Amino acid sequence: MKPLSPIIEVAGLSHSYVDKEILKGLHLGVARGEVFALIGPTGAGKTTLLRIMDLLEIPGSGEVYFDGQRVPRSGKQRLAIRRRMSFVHQKPQVFNSSVYDNVACGLNWRGEDRNKIAAKVDCILETVGLKGYKNRNARTLSGGEAQRVALARSLVLQPEVLLLDEPTANLDPVSTAKIEELLSTAARQRNTTMIIATHDMSQGQQLADRIGVLLDGRLVQTGNAGDIFRSPQNADVAHFVGVENIIEGVVIANNEGIATVSVGDDHHGIGIQAVSGYPVGEEVYACVRPEDVTLTPMLHPSSARNSFQARVTRVTTLGPLSRVEMHCGFRLIALVTRISAEELSLQVGTEVHATFKATGVHIMERRIRQ
Amino acid sequence: MTKLWHGLAQALELIVSFDPEVMEITARTLGIAGTSCLLASLISLPLGSLIHFRRFRGKRVLVNVIQTLFSVPTVVIGLFVFVLFSRAGPLGDLGILFTPAAMVIGQMILITPILLGLTISALSGVSNDVVETAISLGASGQQLALLTLREARYAVVAALILGFGRAISELGIAMMVGGNIRGFTRVMTTAISLATTKGELELALALGMLLLLLALVINIVLNRLQQR
Numbered sequence: 001m002k003p004l005s006p007i008i009e010v011a012g013l014s015h016s017y018v019d020k021e022i023l024k025g026l027h028l029g030v031a032r033g034e035v036f037a038l039i040g041p042t043g044a045g046k047t048t049l050l051r052i053m054d055l056l057e058i059p060g061s062g063e064v065y066f067d068g069q070r071v072p073r074s075g076k077q078r079l080a081i082r083r084r085m086s087f088v089h090q091k092p093q094v095f096n097s098s099v100y101d102n103v104a105c106g107l108n109w110r111g112e113d114r115n116k117i118a119a120k121v122d123c124i125l126e127t128v129g130l131k132g133y134k135n136r137n138a139r140t141l142s143g144g145e146a147q148r149v150a151l152a153r154s155l156v157l158q159p160e161v162l163l164l165d166e167p168t169a170n171l172d173p174v175s176t177a178k179i180e181e182l183l184s185t186a187a188r189q190r191n192t193t194m195i196i197a198t199h200d201m202s203q204g205q206q207l208a209d210r211i212g213v214l215l216d217g218r219l220v221q222t223g224n225a226g227d228i229f230r231s232p233q234n235a236d237v238a239h240f241v242g243v244e245n246i247i248e249g250v251v252i253a254n255n256e257g258i259a260t261v262s263v264g265d266d267h268h269g270i271g272i273q274a275v276s277g278y279p280v281g282e283e284v285y286a287c288v289r290p291e292d293v294t295l296t297p298m299l300h301p302s303s304a305r306n307s308f309q310a311r312v313t314r315v316t317t318l319g320p321l322s323r324v325e326m327h328c329g330f331r332l333i334a335l336v337t338r339i340s341a342e343e344l345s346l347q348v349g350t351e352v353h354a355t356f357k358a359t360g361v362h363i364m365e366r367r368i369r370q
Numbered sequence: 371m372t373k374l375w376h377g378l379a380q381a382l383e384l385i386v387s388f389d390p391e392v393m394e395i396t397a398r399t400l401g402i403a404g405t406s407c408l409l410a411s412l413i414s415l416p417l418g419s420l421i422h423f424r425r426f427r428g429k430r431v432l433v434n435v436i437q438t439l440f441s442v443p444t445v446v447i448g449l450f451v452f453v454l455f456s457r458a459g460p461l462g463d464l465g466i467l468f469t470p471a472a473m474v475i476g477q478m479i480l481i482t483p484i485l486l487g488l489t490i491s492a493l494s495g496v497s498n499d500v501v502e503t504a505i506s507l508g509a510s511g512q513q514l515a516l517l518t519l520r521e522a523r524y525a526v527v528a529a530l531i532l533g534f535g536r537a538i539s540e541l542g543i544a545m546m547v548g549g550n551i552r553g554f555t556r557v558m559t560t561a562i563s564l565a566t567t568k569g570e571l572e573l574a575l576a577l578g579m580l581l582l583l584l585a586l587v588i589n590i591v592l593n594r595l596q597q598r
Contacts, residue, residue: 054506056502056505056506079508079510082505082506082508083508086506086507086508087506089499089502089503089506091499093497093499093500093503095500095503095504095517095520095521096520096521096523097520105504105507105509105517106507106508109507109508109509109510109513110508150503153507154507157507157508
């Protein structure tokens with residue numbers, strides 16, 4: 001779905017550094033007021049895309065449009081357009097001056113009235129919780145505080161488009177939560193258009209109206225969080241968004257939208273049932289999110305469609321959760337709470353029933369994998 | 371040996387008693403060097419920023435030339451300025467040979483390359499991330515240059531102090547285009563030179579000690595700045 005009136009848009013964008021192709025023919029439009037999360041692994045080209053959008057860099061080929069107008073490749077107009085945006089770089093770079101001067105500099109450069117600047121700076125410092133830090137040298141701040149100064153410095157400009165590159169990378173969870181809170185408040189209250197590059201899926205899910213998955217210089221899939229997390233378009237996206245079970249198989253039957261997919265190492269007739277329209281004979285991947293797999297003791301066999309006898313091969317603790325690797329003719333990973341892992345006394349060798357719903361399986365055809 | 375000790379004692383007396391001639395020469399030295407340093411920095415800071423931020427062909431060559439000019443002998447500059455302002459020279463009509471103005475011009479030629487080169491290297495010391503952050507926040511070219519100079523302020527001030535130190539301690543230019551006229555263009559280095567040849571060791575030593583003292587003060591300030 002294409003947004004109706006993008007405030008910022010890139011078209012046919014390709015870019016290389018030296019001999020490495022970073023962006024490969026990328027199209028993206030972000031509507032006014034929209035919060036867009038750009039997710040992708042390190043090195044996918046997120047930073048390069050943001051730098052081109054902020055007009056720091058001239059793309060090898062392709063165009064940038066701002067508010068419906070094509071941005072020229074040189075000249076004074078670029079500064080005028082850049083001043084309608086603001087870009088918070090990944091590593092917060094504070095200037096070697098007071099917190100006040102840091103936050104005020106963008107307004108000073110725009111020639112705003114001194115008294116207005118003072119009022120705006122005071123207000124934003126209070127918002128980011130740095131009210132008492134006005135006269136501190138910004139270089140003496142902690143990482144989280146410096147990141148908040150960097151954010152305040154951009155927010156105070158009331159930009160039409162706010163570009164953020166990994167705004168919470170390298171921050172502790174408390175600082176991360178603060179920054180995320182600030183961003184969602186700004187998005188709600190000021191209706192600021194935001195483009196947030198992040199490798200943290202949950203952050204994208206939490207803050208964004210729409211998510212784009214950038215893999216290897218291509219925007220592979222865009223959509224809302226549900227689309228991307230439940231129905232990834234190909235195995236790479238699925239893998240990146242945390243679908244740990246990507247099981248190879250072939251559709252062997254399809255009864256009114258319920259497909260049976262034959263899977264397993266030796267193709268000995270293990271069938272996964274899924275809601276899917278793919279016809280018989282299609283080579284597919286069956287994707288199951290590990291948190292959608294439930295485990296029950298062997299004593300209570302389940303009548304659910306996809307229920308398999310499984311032998312636990314590995315248990316890892318992830319904070320409050322346990323990641324359970326099993327074998328049930330194919331490799332299956334489940335994510336369960338630690339309490340239920342203890343109740344089932346899961347350890348290597350334990351036999352359990354692993355169950356997931358037919359609606360919890362996402363089927364994708366294998367040939368679109370790049 | 372006794373003569374030397376005697377000279378040293380008298381020199382100290384000249385300094386401690388604020389001898390009018392010693393004080394006058396010192397003040398003039400500081401005034402002329404200060405003026406040349408100020409004027410040279412008015413040229414070097416903007417020009418250095420321009421060279422640093424602009425991309426153009428031959429930039430590296432230009433920077434190399436500037437750095438080579440760090441070590442031009444003062445007598446060569448003295449000769450050049452002398453020829454320029456001598457009666458028959460191209461600017462002879464100005465009649466400023468053997469005036470403080472000619473000395474200031476000579477010293478400017480001496481220290482401008484130093485200030486220029488050190489300004490460029492000071493600006494290069496500011497991280498590219500800081501520069502790009504400023505661009506993202508909407509700085510124009512001029513605003514960016516000012517911010518970067520401010521970020522590099524300690525290195526820039528160090529460059530100014532170094533230039534000033536070079537100006538007060540040079541002899542060739544002061545002698546050749548100033549002429550060491552008593553009460554008019556006589557500065558510490560020319561006075562020391564003359565006093566030594568005349569055998570007035572106490573005056574030469576007094577001025578020498580003061581010059582060293584100034585150098586010491588400059589060095590202390592410089593070190594303090596660089597430790598920040």
